[in-house]
Amino acid sequence: MISVEGLERRFGPLTAVHDLSFEVPEGTIYGLLGPNGAGKTTTVRILAGLIAPSAGTVHVAGLALGPDNAAIRALTGILTESPGLHDRLTARQNLAYYGRLYGLTDASLREAVSRYLEVVGMTDAADRKVGGFSKGMRQRVAIARALLHEPRVIYLDEPTSGLDPEAAKSIRDLIAGLRDAGRSIILCTHNLDEAERVSDRIGVLNGSLLAEGTPDELRRRARPAATRVELDGGPLAPAEIAQAVAELPFVRHASVTGASLWVELAEPARDTPELVSALVHRGARVMAVSEEVATLEQVYLELVGEEHRAD
Amino acid sequence: MRIDLVLTVFGKEWREISSNRLLLGAVAAPAIIFAAIPTAIVAFIQINDLDMSQLGQIESMLSAFPGLPPKLAAQGFIVTNFMAYFLLIPAMVPIAIASQSVIGERQARSLEPQLATPVSVSELLAGKVLAAALPAVLATWIVWVAYGLINAALADPRLLRMVFSPQWIVAMASLVPLICVLSVLLGVIVSSRVGDPRTAQQFGAFVVLPIIAIAVAQFMGGQATFTMNQVLMGDLIVIGLVGALLALGSWAFDREEILTRLG
Numbered sequence: 001m002i003s004v005e006g007l008e009r010r011f012g013p014l015t016a017v018h019d020l021s022f023e024v025p026e027g028t029i030y031g032l033l034g035p036n037g038a039g040k041t042t043t044v045r046i047l048a049g050l051i052a053p054s055a056g057t058v059h060v061a062g063l064a065l066g067p068d069n070a071a072i073r074a075l076t077g078i079l080t081e082s083p084g085l086h087d088r089l090t091a092r093q094n095l096a097y098y099g100r101l102y103g104l105t106d107a108s109l110r111e112a113v114s115r116y117l118e119v120v121g122m123t124d125a126a127d128r129k130v131g132g133f134s135k136g137m138r139q140r141v142a143i144a145r146a147l148l149h150e151p152r153v154i155y156l157d158e159p160t161s162g163l164d165p166e167a168a169k170s171i172r173d174l175i176a177g178l179r180d181a182g183r184s185i186i187l188c189t190h191n192l193d194e195a196e197r198v199s200d201r202i203g204v205l206n207g208s209l210l211a212e213g214t215p216d217e218l219r220r221r222a223r224p225a226a227t228r229v230e231l232d233g234g235p236l237a238p239a240e241i242a243q244a245v246a247e248l249p250f251v252r253h254a255s256v257t258g259a260s261l262w263v264e265l266a267e268p269a270r271d272t273p274e275l276v277s278a279l280v281h282r283g284a285r286v287m288a289v290s291e292e293v294a295t296l297e298q299v300y301l302e303l304v305g306e307e308h309r310a311d
Numbered sequence: 312m313r314i315d316l317v318l319t320v321f322g323k324e325w326r327e328i329s330s331n332r333l334l335l336g337a338v339a340a341p342a343i344i345f346a347a348i349p350t351a352i353v354a355f356i357q358i359n360d361l362d363m364s365q366l367g368q369i370e371s372m373l374s375a376f377p378g379l380p381p382k383l384a385a386q387g388f389i390v391t392n393f394m395a396y397f398l399l400i401p402a403m404v405p406i407a408i409a410s411q412s413v414i415g416e417r418q419a420r421s422l423e424p425q426l427a428t429p430v431s432v433s434e435l436l437a438g439k440v441l442a443a444a445l446p447a448v449l450a451t452w453i454v455w456v457a458y459g460l461i462n463a464a465l466a467d468p469r470l471l472r473m474v475f476s477p478q479w480i481v482a483m484a485s486l487v488p489l490i491c492v493l494s495v496l497l498g499v500i501v502s503s504r505v506g507d508p509r510t511a512q513q514f515g516a517f518v519v520l521p522i523i524a525i526a527v528a529q530f531m532g533g534q535a536t537f538t539m540n541q542v543l544m545g546d547l548i549v550i551g552l553v554g555a556l557l558a559l560g561s562w563a564f565d566r567e568e569i570l571t572r573l574g
Contacts, residue, residue: 048427051567074429082420088327100319101428145424 001026001184002047002153007056009042016042018208020056024201026152029175029185031199033192035304038206040188041081044155047186049073060153074102077151079159083142087131091122091141094130095148102149116144119174121167135162143171147178154178157188172198196296210303219293225268227275229261230287241284248278262292312437316430320438321445327415328408328442337407342400342450346458349393350465353386357466375534379469386466390458391473391536395526397451397458398482401490402518404447409498410511412439417502423570432566436499443498444491451487455479478539486542489549494518496556503562503572 002024009017017039024030032040045051047058049069058065060072085094095113104112117126120140125133130141139162146154159175160168175198179185189195195202196215203212211218231238238256245263246254250271253264261279265271268291279286328334360382376384416422425435459474501514529536537545562568 045423045570050423050426050570070429070431073427076427078424078427080420080423080427084419084421084424086323086327086421087419088330089323093323093326097319097323098424098428101316101425101430103429142424 001028001061002030002186003057003059004043004047005057007043007046007058008054009039009046009051010054015207017046017053017205020205020209022203022209022212024184024186026184027179027182028200029179029187029198031195031202032186032188032205033190033195033202033300034205040205041157043205044078044157044186044188047153048076048078048155072153074149075152077146077149077154079142079146079154079156081157083138085130085133085138085141085145088129090127090129091117091133091137091144092126094141095145098145099148104149112148112150116148119147120144121170136164136167139163140167140171143174152183154183154185155188156185158190159187160189160191160194168194192295192297192300202296204300204303206304211299215296216293218299219296221299225265225294226292227263227265227268227272228288228290228292229263229275229279229284230289231259231261231279232285232287234285235283241279241282244282245275245278248275250274312431312434316434317437317441320425320430320435321441324412324439324442325445327412328446331411334408334411338404338446338450341403342454345393345396345399346454349389350458350462352389353462353470354465356382356386356389383467383469386462387470387473390462390470391476392526392529394455394458394474394479394536395522395529397455398486398490398522398526399519400451400454401444401447401487402494402522404450405443405491405494406498406501406514406518407508407512408443408446409439409495410502410508412443413499413502414505414508414511426566426570432569439499440492440495443495444488447491447494448488452483455483473536476536478537478542481539482537482542482545485546486549489546489553490518490522493549493553493556496553496560500556500560503560 004023005021007017007020008015020039020043022030032043034040042051046053046065047060049065049072052066061075063072063075065072086097089097092113095116096109099109099112114123114126117123120143122137122140122144125137130138133141139159143156143159146156156175160171163171172194175185175187179198179200187195187199199215201213202215202218204210204218211221213221231241234241236244238259238261242254242256242261245251245261250266251263252266255262263275265275272289272291276286276289376387379387426432455474459471462474463469463471497514497518498511501511502508505511562572
């Protein structure tokens with residue numbers, strides 16, 4: 001649905017986005033992570049046909065960015081970083097205005113406005129001026145605005161910003177529902193937990209793409225999974241057990257922290273039973289075995305931290 | 312250009328303007344003041360039987376109204392001479408509305424979502440220009456018509472022909488809308504540089520001061536009102552200025568430039 005190839009954008013001497021390539025298939029949520037100034041907003045603005053790339057090509061639903069910008073905008077919904085509502089208009093008037101700009105008319109417009117006000121839980125406040133709304137209420141109206149015309153491609157910049165946990169969950173559920181309905185979604189966020197929960201694929205951006213994959217792939221790619229074995233006594237001291245385990249052919253590294261033995265296996269799924277068998281054979285009393293994988297936060301911080309160190 | 316989208320933008324802007332009482336006051340106040348002052352003078356002359364010695368400086372200017380009794384000639388001079396100030400309404404009002412609109416959108420960051428829709432930049436701008444200019448054009452026309460009718464009713468029906476003279480019909484139909492466009496463009500360009508609508512409105516002096524200078528020069532020169540040639544020359548000058556501002560603000564027709572400068 002979205003295909004980005006060698007995208008670059010320069011602002012004078014500053015290169016905001018460099019050599020960016022990725023694909024977002026239909027029915028996929030692509031999380032775009034990165035620190036402030038990483039180029040996320042610039043990337044979304046380019047994909048939405050708001051600003052032109054300095055180099056590279058973008059195709060959205062088979063349409064080429066540049067000649068087909070108007071058509072691309074018609075099938076795109078965008079939640080900008082700031083809700084950007086018109087304070088002197090009511091929530092309903094705000095949505096009706098954008099609905100008309102997207103080509104909705106008469107009954108279809110009224111129906112879409114009412115439906116999305118309900119979807120974001122704003123029906124009761126529909127006829128109040130948004131100037132008096134809280135940050136969360138404004139955000140919900142802005143989300144409704146992005147979805148009003150049933151776009152096939154949706155760009156969401158910090159969609160749950162300013163929302164209470166309950167509202168944030170309902171928005172995450174809504175986003176997942178949109179994905180299930182076949183929409184392609186790019187989600188820009190600093191909320192790593194949210195990105196991990198809803199994204200099918202994640203790209204870590206800092207000018208260029210530092211890493212990309214499913215949340216699971218990213219976690220494993222950044223740091224191999226470690227198998228944690230909790231021991232409860234036995235004839236050998238933990239340090240001796242670690243030394244013995246390290247000599248096994250499928251063990252890459254072994255260490256001890258308190259009563260826990262940390263083992264890096266070549267292939268955890270295949271090697272864990274062998275490890276447990278070897279430990280038991282040496283008289284160790286195994287209480288529990290678990291696989292410890294790096295969190296997305298750790299992966300992100302390592303990737304962005306490496307980038308800073310490289311600079 | 313898709314008229315329905317222009318009207319959609321215009322409708323939204325109009326709704327916002329009409330809900331802003333302060334802005335509506337800024338539209339109505341100058342229009343009423345510029346019409347009320349000469350009307351009060353005409354009424355004063357009508358009520359009081361002034362002799363020629365009391366007409367002061369304008370006595371020498373009554374020769375522009377041959378065949379009319381001095382009292383009516385004096386009223387005619389006042390009525391027509393003050394009409395130059397009507398041109399201040401299209402100069403002052405649109406820049407106030409345009410700067411309020413553009414800077415308001417900048418502060419609310421509401422331009423980006425609009426630019427992300429299929430609306431073209433020219434459609435978006437046309438809707439905004441129309442919304443900023445129309446109140447001023449309508450206010451000027453309404454005040455002009457009311458001014459003619461009230462003064463004719465107060466003093467003499469012959470004042471109607473002076474107010475609704477061919478050169479003023481042309482001025483109202485061409486010069487007033489052109490000055491509005493000039494004022495809106497100035498408002499948009501200035502608003503890209505300053506962050507406060509009041510500061511932007513101060514730049515309206517670039518349009519207002521020349522009009523005041525022309526009105527004062529006209530009075531000092533003993534000319535009752537503009538000639539047709541002067542109106543047409545005014546049209547050409549304003550068209551030239553509009554062209555210059557369009558060149559200066561050509562960025563305003565580019566989606567990316569608007570986003571960068573105003574978004």
